[in-house]
Amino acid sequence: MILPRFEYTAATTPEEAISVIASHEGKAEIMAGGTDIMVNMKRRVVHPDLIVSIHNLDQLRGFDQRSKTQFRIGVLNTMHDIAASGKVTNYFPALATAAGGMGSPQIRNRATIGGNLVSSRPAADTIGPLIGYGARVRLQGLKDERLVPMENFCTGPGECVLFDNELMTDILLDIPRPNTHGVYLKFGTRKSMEISIVSVTMILTLDNSGVCQEARIVLGAVAPTFVRAPEVERLLQGQRLSEELARQAGELAQQSCSPITDSRASAEYRRMLVSALTRKSILQISTLK
């Protein structure tokens, strides 16, 4: 499978990248790690006239803790970088798990978190945890920039609010309160190189006596885009974690999703998995605390 013909340029600043893609009116595409767009081009899903590589933009890399409460993740961090980061593993364990389980080692060495978000696939691994941790993404345009909550970023399968003349530059997160536990469970067929049939992100903040103060639950691959499970979040709030609570939560979680039947699984089975993974993730946290 060969690539279609296109021209190539490597941007030296984010402004340059934005300016070039803006001037090409939708016919230029940004390339970060390339693992997504290369496949899309080979399969003729996209055919840009120009590829604008941003791989030289070091300012889009790295992590920094901006303050006691603010954490920044650069979009060019690879899945490997995310999973290997001690700070991410410590503050945002569900994100680290998600990144570390995506694809294969080779893909993780190239695939960037920015690319994962922009793909906006219902099974993209890092989106659930970022929604769960309340992340905001910075989108830089020709003249200004905006911060979009991750929850509002994806609008449908493969669709997001990013304009053709915008570049995502950073992901901003609030460092979770103490005693916040995060788990990411992904259900697939094989044990490697899997796209989720269903994913559940479970982030629970507990108080000192083990009572749940806040629950943020994100379901993946069971709706056109990622969804929270507000009924389950309300159920858990103020409750001590237990087997029975986990079971109830699992049952209730099925109401938050609208899965489809496709070649990988039926809607009915996906609902059953949402239930099982919700229950399992709560139990996993209750053994962690």
Next chain:
Amino acid sequence: MTTQTTPSYSVIGKRQVRKDVPEKATGAAKYTADIAFPNMLEGAVLCSPVAHARILNIDTSKAKQLPGVKAVITAKDTGDILWGHSPARYDETTLAVDKVRHVGDQVAAVAATDEQTAKEALELIKVDYEELPAIFDPIDALAEGAPVIHDRYPDNITIQVHNHFGDVEKAFARAHHIRTDRFVNSKTDGAMMEPQACVAKPDLSGRLTLWTSTQVSHYVQRTLAIALKMPVDHIRVIAPNVGGGFGPKASAHPYEPITCFLAKITRRPVRLVLDREQVFWHNRARHKYVHEMKTAVDREGHLLALDHLSVLDGGAYSSFGVITTYYNGSLLTGPYRLPNMKYDGIRVYTNKPASGSLRGHGGITNRACFEAQLDMIARDLNMDPIELRLKNKMGSDEVTCCGYYTGNLSVGECLEAARDKSKWTEKKGKLPPGKGIGVGTGFFVSGAGASVYRSEVPHSTVILHVSDDGSQVTAYSGSNELGQGSNTVIAMIAAEVLGLTVDDIQVISGDTGRCPVDLGAYSSRQTLMTGHATKKAAEAVRSQILEAIADLFQMPVDAFTLGDGMVLGTEKNPEKLKLIRDKYRREHRAFADVPTDGPLTFREVNRYLYNQSGSVVGKGTYSPGEIQEFKDWKGSAVGSSPAYSTQTCIAEVTVDLETGKLTVDKVTLAHDCGFALNRTAVEGQMEGSMCHGLSETLFEQMLFDDKGQLVNRTLGDYKIATALDVPELDAIIIETNEPAGPFGAKEVGEGCIIPILPAIINAISDACGAVIMDLPVTSEKILMALKAKEDAKTDRFVSEIPPNELKLLDIAREITQKWEQNFKK
């Protein structure tokens, strides 16, 4: 574990680093796509986007005008000659003549200066299709008024096989217990790592050389002679390193003559490499089968009869399908004593990529169904499943109900070895809910009893040539090294017989221009058949050497042997020894490595022989002898073999009762290979074959949309096992010495893929009471079965095959009855 004392050998029976491996380890090994020539063009093939259509017109004018394009061909250039696999069913042409029969069927081809140009030229070829109604399900293919895929077969049936050995009805009448069970699998792909690829190079006289990633250089050569209308030996087929075959490469494919035509027309070398997508469209792997088996046992659990009805979804061409349909019946006549068997098998054309032969050809899904059924019979009779199998096992030198000599069968040894190693007795029936242990047995040929085309040609011929200075022995064999280690087996056997090391033997194989005919790598034949031919060729060389020395020394032949690179025994007559040695020294005065003492070396004696009578050459051939008790039934040769392997697999699994997720924790696998010529290679085949079967059981299925396009045509969407998916494995090599095999050796490439499927099915049943008779076994199927079991309030739930397939069986029954009525007339 060796189960009988074997003679001590110098070379065979040990671990040997294979001869092809150093090149592969350094990246120097050339596969077909790595081959490049000056002036070479790149080829590309236009494949049909529609499943069934008449071709009204093909306009290649724009494509031809694209700069860099040197040829654009259609059937106008390649003709309408029919070829294929089984001569009685030639139904393929090089390029589509008047219609296309599946998405991916080859329509036109381009040769251009580079790959990009070639592929862009494809987009400029304008094909006018008149779409025809397409059939994707055998039910629709067999329906009244169904669209006809091949005019020669207006009922869309490739072949019907109806065999009846003994009398099943009589047996059912006196049976103590009868079960009827049904099974379906999914169409699968070979998914070998190296896509098919061809490089064709014409010479000035018009002869062609084709490098191609093939398992069967010989069959490809003969097919090209038909397709290209050229004399057979004006075409030279060379298999370079081949990145896996597994069956889909065991027959010629259209890309081969296409590349040849492009080379002939442009008079330049042409390279054509398939995209992975095209590999999927070519397919030629496991059929989708439906099985219905009605099996009867007596009070003690002895098998009395099997009535087996089966339908195969063949796809658009017959490929190996005739043979598959026969194997589907005959391979169940062993390894258990089955006195009565009725088999009715029907292979149907559909507008999908054609199915052909895949590892374990015709012995996989029937075996899975039968073995799962045996477990259920055992449960019904309150017997241990291994006990039931031991009770029914055939022994050595028996005859199956269809007339095959079993030769050396060691079902019992395999069952007991696996049972003991896995600690079956401690575990069976004693594991907690969600954990299970299950057993399966396999049975497979060690080489097909007959060649694919009707002929008396020796199945293998090997020529050994000793170089004039005696320092190199070259084995010429038309056999095909795919990475399974056949070249090394040839070298090991020759080295063993001639008293040399593997390094002393060069092997030239898979090259029709230099090697004598060998039927190639399929049906697990090469260790036994090519091995025999090698042994005989080496013995012929050895005889020449020993007779010459005996004559020279005036001593009996048996005073001498070959060993350690020497002719042992020559040291006993120092005078004669000195005579030859002095002569040798005078001739090799300036050489650095002239021997000074000890017996005559292999080199010295061969130099002597060469000087006496020219080239020292040994020839060995092999053809199966009389391997059938009776042959007077149609298709009897398919399933016949000089030897059969058996194997037992025990799987231990965990089922997550909440999600249905299955983990195969441990596998114990015992396989009787007769004698392990190269222990490392035997283990490698056992491990790989088992993993392939596990992958097929758990993950593999080709999924089509309602227009016949293969939805999962990438290796990301068509899933095969990764390193994280394989279980812990205890592989036990059983060696019971196969008299029909060279040094007692027989096959190991295919048998081990067979028993893992039923072992997993039976283990799942043991773990949670769900018997999944529908492959692949997905977590969804397991969970749904558990739900159904709970709703029905039973402790065991056997999944029913889809209603569509039930209907298909009814139709097959009707077709069978119609045939029987006609036959009786």
Next chain:
Amino acid sequence: MKMVIHLNINGKEHELLVKPNETLAQVLRGPQLNLTGTKQACELGDCGACTVLMNGRAVNSCLVLAAQADGSEIETVEGLAVEGRLSPIQEAFMEDGAIQCGFCSPGMMMSAKALLDKTPSPTRNQIRLGIAGNLCRCTGYYKIVNAIETAAHHYNGKEGKSE
């Protein structure tokens, strides 16, 4: 329009002329370099046969634009042997029967190198994780895992020299 890029491949500097839409795999295998050891089995990053090391990290070279690799250090299977001496990884793959058809082997060995360079004494599970992006249809992975374990015992850092 073609572009000039610079790659350091197996320790040697190369100046190469590449098209914008050429992948690193195509350039390695193409007529400028003839490094055909790196194989293409799927061209979509699903199988790992094209794995090379790029700045020390294992990547699918079929998904890397040659242009984007400009300035990188690339290691391929041809560079595993140092001055004619096989690397412990190659020796172990040969001796332990980890190579059958050999088509996955170059990519597999490069993933092994990436693993051992960072984790000199991996557990068997870490080995499996390290090669989880390399498909093999022949071996069932058992002897590959054995070989990488064997190689780890003789591995001595990035030079890849036997002890």
